[in-house]
Amino acid sequence: MIALIRFEIRKTLSQNKCLLGLGCVILINVVFILGFIIKKSEPGHISRMLGEKLLKELFNVCVYVASIVSPCAYILFPVLICIIVSYVFAGEYEIGTLRLTMVRPVSRLKILIAKWVAVAFYGAIMVGALFVSSLAISWLMAGRTGDLIIIGDVFALPFKFVVLPDGIDTYGRIILTYFLSWLSLTAVASMAFLFSVATRNLALSAIISTTVYLSCHVVTQIPFLSGIHPFLPTRYIPFWRYAMLEKIPWEKSLFPDMLWTAVFALAFMGLAAVFYERRDF
Amino acid sequence: MCPENEKRIALSCRNVSKHYGSRVILDSIDMDIAEGEVLGLLGPNGAGKTTLMKSILGLSCPDDGEIEVFGHDVISDRARALARVGAIVEAPMFPVYLTARDCLYYLSALSAKVxxxxxxxxxxxxxxxxxxxxxxxxxxYGMKQRLGIAQALLPDSKFLILDEPANGLDPHGIAGMRRLLRKLSAEMNVSVLVSSHLLHEVEQVCGRVVIINKGKKILDATHDELAAMDEAVSITVKTPYPETLKEIVGFISETLLEEKDFAVLRYALPSAGVPELVRQAVGKGAEISSVEHGKSGLENIFISLTARREDNDSTDSF
Incomplete structure (x- = not known):
């Protein structure tokens, strides 16, 4: 199993397509810097909401590093992971390299798990790259740390803003958010594997998995459609955002949502394994 | 059918059948390969060769029948069954962003440390x-094919399944592969199942030949039996003819001619056996219109066995 995982990781990381993720990290940083610079010069309603003292605090390393994780964990990385999963499974099937692995004495379930681990590893690298790059860039731009001001809108959380004082706990919070966002990505990968195994077509797999994820995500953001929310994985997958609340609701929200996300992920992988086992290659 | 019965069986297929909807891909295939034996699997395009190979490797699940490799069932005990099996199925495609050495290292590590x-x-x-x-x-393409053969040999394969291994190889490569297969079989007791359309190569390398057509096994003959079949007598008889003609010693095949008024019956016989064959056929009530004798070669045997017939719209032409 270790040899299989090493092979899958090596294959995943050796593909030029994987540089796409690093490109995305650079791009989001550029857009975020520009957004921060514009906001700094034209604060608008933020200035009235935060007041002059907090507004000065707003442009620091902590705020930047914490804020940038939100668009990446909600949209950018899930879409990226769906595409990479499509390459890793359906792409390999189409090219024919999957067969080379399958004629070896390893079970299909192990191959699927090894590919999932490789994608999870890739996701960890992307999350890590985002953390390091945002830390470095914001340090260069702002030149200082400060209190962590969490704007509710940024994380789709139901409050205007929260201030967490600069300190070890605040950094712990940020690192926890990044870690949890990586865990949520592994659930998205499970869903993408299901569509990849079911379609065995690179383009179709990428389109279906991103469309399903984004559709569920959009519906989850519409309060009018709250009746369907409990049945959508995207209701639970962004559990990482709870780490940005003033008091983390471990038992009330975070753990239950993590559990439901794990249930969805296991169901997706279980179905993917059933499809994989039953098909001829 | 094994020429050397004292040897262990590397591959055993029993009653292997596979359908896709109403289309029969494999129809009750029985086949054994002994250790050290090189078996050529022949058949027209779409005959079911690759599906059979995929079934042996567990890539395709037969609807019926049993396949064992070195005594282990490929469905229920796949890991053990394929522990010492190397294979090329269809064109070997490698991750192009890895080096040849890395490809072999990572792939062979899935079977054992190398x-x-x-x-x-x-x-x-x-x-x-x-x-x-x-x-x-x-x-x-030829280099990838060579790399495919290399990965099949690693880590220490005792049974090779090679689907069109000579595809894309230059004449040096084909000769090299021929020598390699002979050496593996003779010196290292490696069993080989090789499918190829290069019948001349199959004749030179394989100790036994199985021909399948439309999913059915229609010939299973050793090199010596092929040599005997090589010298064949064809009698053209008026249809309908007595079925007992098929019971005459040496009968190989029947081919209905396009007009369906005549059929060609082939018998593996030397020229000295022609008078006796004609006497027996006439005695059984056959109306013979012509008799031919000659050396046919594997290609002719293949074509005559898989040629277009009433129940077989297969591919002796484009």
Missing amino acids: SDKRIMEVLDLVGLSEAADRKVEGFS
């Missing part, structure tokens, strides 16, 4: 030692 020295030995054996550290991206 030293770098052994990898280089195998690369040398297939003539790719100088390209060991080049990315597969820049390989020609």
Whole structure:
């Protein structure tokens, strides 16, 4: 199993397509810097909401590093992971390299798990790259740390803003958010594997998995459609955002949502394994 | 059917059947391969060769029947069954962003740990030692085929399943592969199941030949039996003819002619046996219109067995 995982990781990381993720990290940083610079010069309603003292605090390393994780964990990385999963499974099937692995004495379930681990590893690298790059860039731009001001809108959380004082706990919070966002990505990968195994077509797999994820995500953001929310994985997958609340609701929200996300992920992988086992290659 | 009965059975297929909807891909295939035996699997395009190979490797699940490799069932005990099996099925495609050495290292590690020295030995054996550290991206089709053979040999395969291994190889490569298969079989007791349309190569390398057509096994003959069939007598008889003609010793096949008024019956017989064959056929009530005798070769045997017939719209033409 270790040899299989090493092979899958090596294959995943050796593909030029994987540089796409690093490109995305650079791009989001550029857009975020520009957004921060514009906001700094034209604060608008933020200035009235935060007041002059907090507004000065707003442009620091902590705020930047914490804020940038939100668009990446909600949209950018899930879409990226769906595409990479499509390459890793359906792409390999189409090219024919999957067969080379399958004629070896390893079970299909192990191959699927090894590919999932490789994608999870890739996701960890992307999350890590985002953390390091945002830390470095914001340090260069702002030149200082400060209190962590969490704007509710940024994380789709139901409050205007929260201030967490600069300190070890605040950094712990940020690192926890990044870690949890990586865990949520592994659930998205499970869903993408299901569509990849079911379609065995690179383009179709990428389109279906991103469309399903984004559709569920959009519906989850519409309060009018709250009746369907409990049945959508995207209701639970962004559990990482709870780490940005003033008091983390471990038992009330975070753990239950993590559990439901794990249930969805296991169901997706279980179905993917059933499809994989039953098909001829 | 094994020529050397004292040897262990490497592959045993019993009653293997496979359907896709109403289309029969494999129809009750029985086949054995002994250790050290080289068996050529022949058949027209779409006959079911690749499906049979995929079934042996567990890539395709038969609807019926049993397949065992070295005594282990490929469905229920796949890991043990394929522990010492190397294969090329269809064109071998490698991750193009890896080097040849890396491809072999990672792939063979899925079966067992392999030293770098052994990898280089195998690369040398297939003539790719100088390209060991080049990315597969820049390989020609023939080089990829050689690399495919190399990965099949690693880590220490005792049974090779090679689907069209000579595809894309230059004449040096084909000759090299022929020598390699002979050596593996004779010196290292490696069993080989090889499918190819290069019948001349199959004749030279394989100790036994199985021909399948439309999913059915229509011939299973050793080299000696093929040599005997090589010298064949064809009698053209008016249809309908007595079925007992098929019971005459040496009967190989029947082919209905396009007009359906006549059928050609083939018998594996030397020229000295022609008078006796004619006497027996006439005695059984056959109306013979012509008798031909000659050496046919594997190609002619293949064509005559798989030619277009009333119940077979297969591919002796484009």
